[in-house]
Amino acid sequence: MSDSILNNESNKRALIAMSGGVDSSVAASIIHDRGYECMGCTMRLYENDVIGEDLFGTCCSLKDTQDARAVCEKIGIPYNIYHYEAEFREKVIEPFICSYENGETPNPCIRCNRYLKFDSLYNKAKELGFEYIVTGHYARIEERDGKYYLLKAKDPNKDQSYVLYDLTQEQLAHTFFPLGEYTKNEVREIAEEKQFVTSHKSESQDICFVPDGDYAAMIRRYRDKEYEKGDFVDTEGNVLGTHEGIINYTIGQRRGLGIPADRRLYVKQLDVKNNRVILADNKDLFEKELIIRDFHWITGDVPVEPMRCSAKIRYRHKEQPATLEVLSDGKAKITFDEPQRAITAGQSAVLYDGDIVLGGGIITNE
Missing domain, CATH: 2.30.30.280 (Adenine nucleotide alpha hydrolases-like domains)
Structure with missing residues (x-):
């Protein structure tokens, strides 16, 4: 986030999404130190009965909410817990399971960002009179000529822009990603200097509601079927x-x-x-073309002609040069210069122009 946006004086009130980890703790501290009136909050997304496992070590555990509260007390800002169990079940867990049942491999973090953090929580912020929401994502936002752009984080090892590709102009205008300019080591150093209880906390689970990593077992428990x-x-x-x-x-x-x-x-x-x-055989897994659905273009200026860009087909995939062609019915075609391995329906293909995230969509078999 550029300093010009952070120093906006129109409404210096920010609601901080706090998972109880080091990243959101430092994000809250940075924004508070910038002079914003802040309130921390944890989004309660599910209970034990949803996943059939102990929540210890996930973002909805008692320990994490205690840590988030302790950090807020250390900073000197209020803290609340907001309940979104029904929304999370409907908009994240159920589609996650349906995706696997339909032969896809979903990315629930993208749906959580889209429907929970930057929809439900964003609306809560507006309801409470906060102009901005703040998260601990490693990404950047810049305003250029009246448009808001999502950019990769300065630390390539922590960049999380992939899971944020479907943010809208309105959401970007009211969001801060203060960690985008920092490395993970720098974030931990800040947490140590501030003496936060989260300073040496380990990384959170990739899929918070599958704490043991066995998604198939979680699906069987949830559906109560084989x-x-x-x-x-x-x-x-x-x-x-x-x-x-x-x-x-x-x-x-x-x-x-x-x-x-x-x-x-x-x-x-x-x-x-x-x-x-x-x-x-492995050689048979390589393909050059894919179709995405639910196509989203961040600036809104959807290209009418085929354009060159680079694309990632999963979070840990190294982006590759490609050509984008926008189709009808919210779809687009991506053609890579070189065949890519294991293009997977349900994952998102995210488009880049250098550090700028252009948009993306969900890979489909249709």
């Missing part, structure tokens, strides 16, 4: 073995297949209609 077994087949349709249910597999997966083979085989396709998992 998923029908089916056939592993090769690209010619030959049966190779029996799979344990479509939800257990993702494109590009090799481990955990549990079938004998004379070579390494990988998941190439999930055939939900016929309940088959199609396996292939």
Whole structure:
């Protein structure tokens, strides 16, 4: 966030989303030190019965809310907990499960940002008279000629712009990402200087409601059902073995297949209609083209002609040069210069021009 935006005097009130971790703690401190009237809050998103596991170590645990409250007391700002369990269940958990059931691999953090942090919490901020919301994401926002741009973080190892690609102009105008100019080590140093209880806290889970990392077990508990077994087949349709249910597999997966083979085989396709998992050699996983749905362009100036850009097809993917062509019905086509491995439906393809995040959408098999 540029200093010109941070020093806006029109309404210096900011609502801080606090997970109980070091990042949001330092974000709150930075904004408070800038002279903003701040209030910290934790979004309560789910209870134990939703995921069937102890919440210890997740952003909704008692320990994390205690830590967030302690940091707010240290800074000298008020703190509240707001309950969004129903919204989270409807807009994040249910689509997450449906996505796996439909042979996709979702990114729930993107939906949480879109529907919870920058919708429900943003509306709460407006209701309470706060002009801005603040999060501990590593990304930057800049205003240029009346438009707001989302940029990568200065620290490439912590950049989280990928999960923020569908922010709107209004949301960007009322959001601060104070950590975008810092490295993780610098953030921890600030937390130590401030003597925050979160200064040496470990990183949070990638998927907060799957604390043990076993998403398939979480889905079975949530649905209270077992998923029908089916056939592993090769690209010619030959049966190779029996799979344990479509939800257990993702494109590009090799481990955990549990079938004998004379070579390494990988998941190439999930055939939900016929309940088959199609396996292939690694070389067969590479493709140059993909289609995205729910296409979003941050500035609103959607390109009418094909344009050059770079694109990432998953969070840890290194962006690659490509050409974007906007289609009808909220879709777009991305053609890479070189084939990319394991393009996966349900993941987001995010578009960049250097440090600028242009937009993106959800990869589809349609």
